Amino acid sequence: xxxxxxxxxxxxxxxxxxxxxxxxxxxxxxxxxxxxxxxxxxxxxxxxxxxxxxxxxxxxxxxxxxxxxxxxxxxxxxxxxxxxxxxxxxxxxxxxxxxxxxxxxxxxxxxxxxxxxxxxxxxxxxxxxxxxxxxxxxxxxxxxxxxxxxxxxxxxxxxxxxxxxxxxxxxxxxxxxxxxxxxxxxxxxxxxxxxxxxxxxxxxxxxxxxxxxxxxxxxxxxxxxxxx
Amino acid sequence: xxxxxxxxxxxxxxxxxxxxxxxxxxxxxxxxxxxxxxxxxxxxxxxxxxxxxxxxxxxxxxxxxxxxxxxxxxxxxxxxxxxxxxxxxxxxxxxxxxxxxxxxxxxxxxx
Numbered sequence: 001x002x003x004x005x006x007x008x009x010x011x012x013x014x015x016x017x018x019x020x021x022x023x024x025x026x027x028x029x030x031x032x033x034x035x036x037x038x039x040x041x042x043x044x045x046x047x048x049x050x051x052x053x054x055x056x057x058x059x060x061x062x063x064x065x066x067x068x069x070x071x072x073x074x075x076x077x078x079x080x081x082x083x084x085x086x087x088x089x090x091x092x093x094x095x096x097x098x099x100x101x102x103x104x105x106x107x108x109x110x111x112x113x114x115x116x117x118x119x120x121x122x123x124x125x126x127x128x129x130x131x132x133x134x135x136x137x138x139x140x141x142x143x144x145x146x147x148x149x150x151x152x153x154x155x156x157x158x159x160x161x162x163x164x165x166x167x168x169x170x171x172x173x174x175x176x177x178x179x180x181x182x183x184x185x186x187x188x189x190x191x192x193x194x195x196x197x198x199x200x201x202x203x204x205x206x207x208x209x210x211x212x213x214x215x216x217x218x219x220x221x222x223x224x225x226x227x228x
Numbered sequence: 229x230x231x232x233x234x235x236x237x238x239x240x241x242x243x244x245x246x247x248x249x250x251x252x253x254x255x256x257x258x259x260x261x262x263x264x265x266x267x268x269x270x271x272x273x274x275x276x277x278x279x280x281x282x283x284x285x286x287x288x289x290x291x292x293x294x295x296x297x298x299x300x301x302x303x304x305x306x307x308x309x310x311x312x313x314x315x316x317x318x319x320x321x322x323x324x325x326x327x328x329x330x331x332x333x334x335x336x337x338x339x
Contacts, residue, residue, distance in 0.1 A: 036333065049338060056333040062326055070330045074337060166326060 004081040006030040006101060011067035012088030016042040019088045023051040029097035030084060034074055038067040044088070054078075064149075065163055065170030072158050083158055085151045092150040093191045100152035100188065108157035108183040109174075111143055112150035112190035127206035131172060134210045138217050139179025143187055147171050150190050157183055169209045176216045237276030245269045 008030040012019050019035060026033055035048035039061035048055045056070055068085060075083050084100060086092045092112070103110040124147070131146045149171060153161065160181040163173035178185055248269065252262040275282060279295045286298045 039329075052339065055338045057336065058329045058333050060325075060329060062329055066326055066330060070333050073330070074334050077334070166322075 004101075005032070005079060006082045006084065006097075007032045007034060007075040007078070007080040008084040008086055008097070009034050009036065009068060009071035009075060010048075010086055010088045011036045011038055011064055011071060012040065012044050012048075013038040013061060013064075013067075014040045014042045014044060015088040016040065016044045016047050018090040019044055020047045020051060022086070022088055022090050022094070023048060023053055025094040026086060026097065027051070027053075029094055032075075032078065032080070034071045035088070036067040036071040038062060038064070063166035063168070065165040065167050065173075068170060069163065072162070076155055076158065080155050083153055083155065085149060087149050091193050093193075096150070096188075096190055097152075100150075103186045103188050104152055104154065106184065107186040109153040109161065109178055109185045110151065111145070111175075111185060111187045112148045113143065113145035113187050114148055114192040115189050123203060127203065131206060131209055131213075134213050135172065135175050135179070138213050139176050141175050141179040141185065143175065146175055148190070148192075165212065168205050169212050172209045172213055173216060176213060234276050234279075238273055241269050241273035241276060244272075
């Protein structure tokens with residue numbers, strides 16, 4: 001049986017401090033790493049280039065959704081079989097990548113979920129609960145954590161879940177497309193380190209995400225577009 | 229007799245004519261755009277000076293009692309159309325920028 005080509009996509013914005021260490025840790029578990037510097041004002045891309053991995057640079061900040069899409073499209077052009085999405089700020093534990101890869105046996109997409117604990121800020125916990133309920137109601141996808149960015153999917157699944165959102169609502173659009181295309185999904189628990197409480201999905205993002213989920217439901221299956 | 233609001237309307241029309249002229253001189257408007265806006269501001273100033281010229285349209289055709297009501301309704305319609313038009317332009321630009329930024333990033337990939 002042919003070995004699957006595993007690619008990790010690390011989108012980052014002003015993550016010069018953490019990205020080098022994240023790459024060094026991720027390297028042990030994947031065949032290739034693609035860092036997408038989303039128009040950072042610091043040395044994110046320089047730090048990534050030192051690690052001899054693929055570095056794609058957005059000339060302006062477009063949002064996590066756009067950066068992830070750039071990375072995934074590039075991975076597809078390099079014949080990736082499995083794509084791992086992992087954050088550049090070091091909040092995801094790279095040692096868990098093999099768990100994602102093995103969970104992908106018998107699934108098209110694997111979602112990581114952060115175990116509820118006092119460490120997760122209350123606003124995030126409430127927002128996550130609200131978005132999770134909306135996702136279940138609208139798309140029949142039952143997840144503990146809709147906003148966790150640590151995910152893995154096959155390249156075939158990516159073609160179906162490819163999102164249009166440029167910002168953090170890409171996480172939810174991915175779930176919506178999973179439901180629409182009836183893809184097989186699994187969830188695995190992950191450890192999370194909260195390094196910066198001002199980053200990630202805000203309350204405004206949460207409201208926007210639920211509003212978008214209703215819109216995607218109305219629009220039907222137009223969400224997944226062709227790759228260029 | 230000219231009312232204060234009519235004088236204000238006339239002054240506003242003149243100011244907009246001047247701004248339109250400046251835009252044309254800076255080559256930000258083509259001759260067609262320039263003529264369109266000059267005619268629009270002249271009509272505006274005419275209506276501001278002689279509001280009764282619209283009585284036929286406002287009272288007989290649209291059954292409105294005051295010319296001011298007509299301006300308010302037309303103003304709101306214009307604003308809604310302008311917001312919608314701006315939204316479509318911004319959305320289109322955003323899609324173009326996104327495509328360009330992402331394609332450039334992929335073309336210039338480094339390892």
